[in-house]
Amino acid sequence: LLPLALFLAGLFAGLAIWLSRRRLSPRGELALAVRNREFLAHYQPIIELATGRCIGAEALVRWRRPDGSLVRPDLFIPLAEETGFIGPITDHVVERVVDDLGDLLRRDRRLHIAINLGAADISSGRILPVLEAALADTGIEPQQIWLEATERGFVDIEGARHTLAALRRRGHMTAIDDFGTGYSGLKYLQRLPVDALKIDKSFIDAVGTEAPTSHVTEHIIAMARELKLRIVAEGVETEAQAAYLRQRGVGFAQGWLFSRALPPEEFAAFCTRNRKT
Ligand code: C2E
Ligand code: CA
Numbered sequence: 001l002l003p004l005a006l007f008l009a010g011l012f013a014g015l016a017i018w019l020s021r022r023r024l025s026p027r028g029e030l031a032l033a034v035r036n037r038e039f040l041a042h043y044q045p046i047i048e049l050a051t052g053r054c055i056g057a058e059a060l061v062r063w064r065r066p067d068g069s070l071v072r073p074d075l076f077i078p079l080a081e082e083t084g085f086i087g088p089i090t091d092h093v094v095e096r097v098v099d100d101l102g103d104l105l106r107r108d109r110r111l112h113i114a115i116n117l118g119a120a121d122i123s124s125g126r127i128l129p130v131l132e133a134a135l136a137d138t139g140i141e142p143q144q145i146w147l148e149a150t151e152r153g154f155v156d157i158e159g160a161r162h163t164l165a166a167l168r169r170r171g172h173m174t175a176i177d178d179f180g181t182g183y184s185g186l187k188y189l190q191r192l193p194v195d196a197l198k199i200d201k202s203f204i205d206a207v208g209t210e211a212p213t214s215h216v217t218e219h220i221i222a223m224a225r226e227l228k229l230r231i232v233a234e235g236v237e238t239e240a241q242a243a244y245l246r247q248r249g250v251g252f253a254q255g256w257l258f259s260r261a262l263p264p265e266e267f268a269a270f271c272t273r274n275r276k277t
C-alpha cells in the first residue's frame with residue numbers, strides 16, 4: 001500500500017506543478033524563469049575574414065524551460081524588455097560568460113566575448129556596476145568583453161552616451177548592433193562613443209541579389225570606414241557573401257558559413273582548432 005501512496009503523492013505533486021505553470025501568463029512564466037535562473041548562453045564564433053581565425057564569440061541567451069526545451073531569444077527578449085526583466089537576464093548572461101569561458105579567456109588574451117545589452121541596461125547605466133562586480137577577481141580583462149547595443153537603447157541619447165563612454169573608459173569595446181534597421185543611421189553614429197558596427201543579417205542577405213536593399217551594405221561599409229569603426233557582418237551564410245565582405249576590407253564576420261552558436265565546451269573546442277594557424 002505504501003508504494004501506491006507514494007506513487008499517488010508524486011503524481012499529484014507533479015500535476016500541481018504542471019497546473020500552476022500552465023495557469024501562468026507569459027509574463028508570469030518569465031518572472032518564474034528569472035527567479036529560477038533558467039537562462040544559459042550559446043556562443044557564436046566571430047571570424048577574422050582575412051585569416052579565417054576565430055577571434056571570439058557573441059553570447060546569445062537561451063531559456064531552458066523545466067521540460068528541457070530551449071527557447072530562442074526572439075520569443076522572450078521583447079517581452080523581457082517590456083516587463084523590465086531584461087536587467088536580471090543580462091546579469092545572468094554576464095555571469096554565464098564568466099563561468100563558461102573564464103578559463104579560455106585567461107588562456108588567450110586576444111579572445112573577446114560580445115554581450116548584448118537591453119535598452120534599459122544602456123539608458124540607465126545599470127550595466128556598469130554589474131560588469132565591474134562580475135569581472136572583479138576573475139582575471140578576465142575588460143577589453144575581452146565587448147558590449148552590443150541596439151538603437152532601442154539610444155532613445156535616451158544622453159543616457160546612452162554616458163553609459164557607452166563609461167564602458168570605454170574601463171577598457172571595454174562598444175558596438176552598435178543591427179545597424180541600419182532602425183531610423184537613426186549616421187546621426188547616431190557620429191554622436192555615440194562606439195568602436196564597432198554590426199551589419200544586420202537582413203543587409204547581408206540582400207548582398208548580390210536584386211533586393212532594393214542590396215547596396216545598403218556597401219554604404220554601411222563606407223560610413224564605418226569614414227568613422228574608423230571596426231565592422232562585424234552578421235548572418236553570413238555563403239562563401240559569396242564572405243568574399244564580397246573580404247574584398248571590401250570588412251574585418252570580421254559571424255554566421256552559419258563558419259558556425260552556429262555553440263554550447264560553451266563546443267565553442268572552446270572550435271576556437272582552439274581555429275586559432276592554430
Ligand atoms: P542578434 O544580436 O542580431 O543576433 C544574431 C542572431 O542571428 C542570433 O539569433 C543568431 O543565432 C542568428 N544567426 C547568426 N548567424 C546566422 C546565419 O548565418 N543565419 C541565420 N539564419 N541566423 C543566424 P538568436 O540567438 O536567436 O538571437 C536573436 C536575437 O535575440 C539577437 O539578435 C539579439 O537581438 C537577441 N539576443 C540574443 N541574446 C541576447 C542577450 O543575451 N541579451 C539581449 N538583450 N538580447 C539578446
Ligand atoms: Ca547575449
Ligand code: CA
Pocket residue numbers: 058116148177
Ligand atoms: Ca547582437
Ligand code: CA
Pocket residue numbers: 177178200201234
Ligand atoms: Ca541582427
